[in-house]
Amino acid sequence: MAVPARKTSKMKKRMRRGGQGGLKTPVLHKNENGVYVRNHHVAADGSYKGKQVVSK
Numbered sequence: 001m002a003v004p005a006r007k008t009s010k011m012k013k014r015m016r017r018g019g020q021g022g023l024k025t026p027v028l029h030k031n032e033n034g035v036y037v038r039n040h041h042v043a044a045d046g047s048y049k050g051k052q053v054v055s056k
Contacts, residue, residue, distance in 0.1 A: 028036040032050055037043040046054035 026038045028038060031037050031043055031047060033043070033045055033047060035043045035045055035047075042048045042054060046052055046056060
């Protein structure tokens with residue numbers, strides 16, 4: 001079994017784990033109907049890229 005030759009310092013450990021933080025909130029855009037939509041998601045009114053894809 002592999003054993004590290006030296007103890008990993010707090011700084012090295014925290015630098016390595018720095019990318020494990022939380023994700024940013026997705027950017028919202030206003031579509032043609034004035035509804036805010038996340039990227040690559042269908043809007044609440046059922047439209048996607050200017051076309052009606054879900055009927056109510």
